Amino acid sequence: MIKVENLHKSFDDLDVLKGISTTFEKGQTNLIIGQSGSGKTVFLKCMLGLFTPEEGYICFGSESYEELTPKKRRELRKQIGMVFQGGALFDSMTVEENVMFPLRMFAKATKSEMLDRVNEVLKRVNLTNANHKFPSEISGGMQKRVSIARAIVNRPKYLFCDEPNSGLDPRTATVIDNLIQEITHEFEITTVINTHDMNSVFEIGEKIVYLEGGHLAWEGNKDLIHKTNNKTVTDFVYSSNLFRKVRVAQQKGY
Numbered sequence: 001m002i003k004v005e006n007l008h009k010s011f012d013d014l015d016v017l018k019g020i021s022t023t024f025e026k027g028q029t030n031l032i033i034g035q036s037g038s039g040k041t042v043f044l045k046c047m048l049g050l051f052t053p054e055e056g057y058i059c060f061g062s063e064s065y066e067e068l069t070p071k072k073r074r075e076l077r078k079q080i081g082m083v084f085q086g087g088a089l090f091d092s093m094t095v096e097e098n099v100m101f102p103l104r105m106f107a108k109a110t111k112s113e114m115l116d117r118v119n120e121v122l123k124r125v126n127l128t129n130a131n132h133k134f135p136s137e138i139s140g141g142m143q144k145r146v147s148i149a150r151a152i153v154n155r156p157k158y159l160f161c162d163e164p165n166s167g168l169d170p171r172t173a174t175v176i177d178n179l180i181q182e183i184t185h186e187f188e189i190t191t192v193i194n195t196h197d198m199n200s201v202f203e204i205g206e207k208i209v210y211l212e213g214g215h216l217a218w219e220g221n222k223d224l225i226h227k228t229n230n231k232t233v234t235d236f237v238y239s240s241n242l243f244r245k246v247r248v249a250q251q252k253g254y
């Protein structure tokens with residue numbers, strides 16, 4: 001579980017996060033949505049410890065990040081997996097080497113133990129027989145799978161995903177969403193996903209946090225977002241013609 005309380009983050013005169021409070025539960029896909037510039041990435045980076053907030057705190061389990069000793073912060077970092085926008089694989093490394101990278105950094109294991117673990121997670125993301133390929137030799141969807149395998153190879157308690165669907169066709173995007181959700185449930189991970197993808201919102205939004213101008217303007221889940229009358233949220237979520245038509249049809253009972 002991650003608990004965020006009254007989080008403020010500014011850059012010079014620009015107040016980006018203006019008192020965010022929320023909770024992200026374990027074993028649940030938690031989504032952060034909002035317009036461009038609303039502060040989603042800054043929020044994610046605060047949780048990752050890349051930005052230091054001026055006010056407020058972030059608790060991982062029962063421990064506040066701000067109060068952790070440097071040693072405990074390093075331990076916490078080992079418990080965090082990250083799926084970067086675009087995958088962020090190392091081009092010069094094979095699939096196997098990419099997935100093994102965090103194990104080499106953090107795990108005290110033999111080469112053969114590491115290889116077993118790499119094969120286990122590659123199997124979990126349904127990517128076998130690609131160990132010796134380079135990122136440029138596999139599709140975008142496969143690259144995302146590698147990225148997910150690398151993020152979970154150290155058995156993280158927390159998984160952060162920055163726009164995991166960007167650049168994927170809708171069908172592959174759904175497969176990747178479902179994979180992230182299955183892994184979240186199976187390993188009881190606290191997963192936080194920063195997304196623009198409304199399909200993800202309606203499919204895997206077990207908790208949804210809507211940011212507007214650095215405020216938390218609404219929170220709920222995929223069922224509640226269908227029903228909300230909060231105009232800012234509906235204007236944002238139903239800005240696409242297709243989703244607007246679906247909503248109108250639903251309201252008419254089709």
Ligand SMILES: Nc1ncnc2c1ncn2[C@@H]1O[C@H](COP(=O)(O)OP(=O)(O)OP(=O)(O)O)[C@@H](O)[C@H]1O
Pocket residue numbers: 011014016034035036037038039040041042043
């Ligand atoms: N390192 C930084 N220094 C100064 N300003 C920053 C920095 N990072 C972000 N900002 C500013 O904070 C605001 C929020 O940016 P952020 O990247 O969090 O938006 P976002 O909601 O993730 O947008 P998008 O959906 O386009 O990725 C923007 O005005 C941005 O210019």
